Amino acid sequence: MNELSPLPYKGTRDYYPEDKQLQNYIFEIWRKVCESYGYQEYGAPLLEPLDVYLAKSGQELASDQTYSFTDKGGRIVAIRPEMTPSVSRLVAARRQEMPYPARLYSIANFMRYERPQKGREREFWQLNVDIFGVDSVLADAEIITISDQIMKSFGAKSDDYIIRVNNRNLINFMMAQYLGLDSNRAHAMIKLLDRKDKIGRDEFLDQAIQMFDENQTENMKKLEKILDAKTMADLPEEIRNNSSVKEIQALFTLLERADVKTVVFDSTLMRGLDYYTGTVFEVYDSSPENNRSLFGGGRYDGLVGLFGAESLSAVGVAPGATVLEQFLDIHNLLPKFESKTDAYVCVVGAYQKGANYLAKALRESGLNIEVDISDRKLDKQIKTADKKKIPYVIIVGEEEIAKSEYVIKNLETGAELRTSIDDLILKLKK
């Protein structure tokens, strides 16, 4: 038989213990922040019918990037590329019984068929935080506040990141009324604006001009006014008079009260997904070397209704773990690896039985104890403990068993001590 490759599938990662501990650190912060706002954890299946994504996620995500296939029963299914349709389905299935506002979160794995690059993987882990059943902008403010709190909880300072906010109704108004684009072209312009940072301003303008059949010069001037507005006050008056601007202002007032300092209006922020219906926002890294979108979200009032339930308003956000990991790295916020194992029991001579008993007693007092069962020389056993970054080794041999006293050694300082089992427990519990 051919040898199998030891490498992971393209665009995916193996998480060795140190990688996994870092991922768990990110998960723990997510969990803590969500639960502090009363959000409850749920879980959803890995597979959904492909139709769920074709409906509202947009062509790129649902077709080009989705891992879809036909199962043995003839169903066309997809490995979830995102959670929003799934959580909407869960809520739709219990539309009547659920208590509202329903506040839900999950941490799950997803797949997208993309060209792997830094911070973007084919399998990725994402938090989803969603609130259902609140029409008012209070819900939008809460989701953005939680996003901000997540960044703060990782130790980010207010100049490390910035939250950009826009509104789909305002975008639609700008496309249709202000720029006079029909619905197909408006859609194309939104997608183009969404890609403007990737393709650069010149390429963007070259493509944008082709969207206008007439009055190209005038329309391009108008478009540049949108592009260049740094604040809401910079926008042309006819845009500023749109009702959604009031909503954005109300949102900013709530965010200020909630101590969210790092938020700005951005008239060019689009969010690629088709299902957004109001507020959209993205959290950006503001460091020059990683000036990119970290994660985002928005309001999507139409999704629950797709699943045969009465429609229901919804706002959500979905940070990914890998992008945050990169952010923590760049901003020097990565936690140090710390072994969860309190001590490593080494065995000298034929005293495995005694070592196992000692380990058992220590575990029963609540300690995490690894015991060597390799029958190797002591130095090799200590090297194993050291490689695993376990802080202490305990040595068990003839003398130790005879006296019921054990040598405990601090691997960082080298300090050694011979002591009783009760003292060992006290020492390790500190």
Added chain:
Amino acid sequence: MNELSPLPYKGTRDYYPEDKQLQNYIFEIWRKVCESYGYQEYGAPLLEPLDVYLAKSGQELASDQTYSFTDKGGRIVAIRPEMTPSVSRLVAARRQEMPYPARLYSIANFMRYERPQKGREREFWQLNVDIFGVDSVLADAEIITISDQIMKSFGAKSDDYIIRVNNRNLINFMMAQYLGLDSNRAHAMIKLLDRKDKIGRDEFLDQAIQMFDENQTENMKKLEKILDAKTMADLPEEIRNNSSVKEIQALFTLLERADVKTVVFDSTLMRGLDYYTGTVFEVYDSSPENNRSLFGGGRYDGLVGLFGAESLSAVGVAPGATVLEQFLDIHNLLPKFESKTDAYVCVVGAYQKGANYLAKALRESGLNIEVDISDRKLDKQIKTADKKKIPYVIIVGEEEIAKSEYVIKNLETGAELRTSIDDLILKLKK
């Protein structure tokens, strides 16, 4: 557009908050037991090349039950149906650098295309606990001890479950030397023995007799001796003299020392997977109404070597969450649902701003606080808190804001109290 179904994909489950909390309880016990033995958590990709399973997992798992498909790049991949090949691959990739014994665990989702039934789902969550680099039976004993400790940690009593143990070398000896079966028939007999509880004794015997071309009566008598042996002592002498019996005895001695009381030898225990090379074991529910295998494991010394690395001995076990959930249910060991939210802040009148400030202050002292933002009547807000099983509501209205005193109400007892924010914190922290 057609309406989308609100139901989950066939054979999978939606985990609403109460379901997810139960699953998390199971995960937490797994985690705690593994870490108490010094095992470190890792993660592996959802997809692997299908070849990885075709190599050693056996026809049924790798072909009939696997979700496999061709990705957009032409690779034939599978959604992992089990973790053992993946963890072996991870270890193979760092064969030289890893510290041994390598003790690893993971909690992950898997998929198998099976007919859904009670306790068996197409997507399922499983713990995998594996130790690499120990040839001796000490490793087998540790993995079985951990399996026993998991059951104990869920509150199971020693008569709630039983651990059955056998050995692949002994099985191979019984098939080839004792029953005289060639390797194809030995393989078929192993698979048949593995299914004997499902098909029943009569059907088993009918199919078994066809494996013997000659001396059918004599061979069937021999086979029945294996079937009917209750202990090692009941086995025919020529089997008892096989060297693997000594290994089983050594294993039982170690298990006795480790306080594993619920373990028996079972000469008919097979385990379906092809990669086992020594000890195999399964934990059974011993209640009459659910007399089934809960989970199992064994030694598989050949897998790491398949990935181009020097071969390495390995022992592992893999309990699934759903089967354990059923076990806990039957044995009355399910934990009660408890909200993680400490209090629900209700708003009377136009005092959302004050309610949000109060919630913020309570969160900053470490409490989990949900705040109503629905602008509904008080009784509806309280009903929401009650439905979510949150123990307390705090009421914020005109008087409360004016006096900076809030009404806190225990939803179970109905007791109410008007108090300051500092007292609220003290009360809720208890």
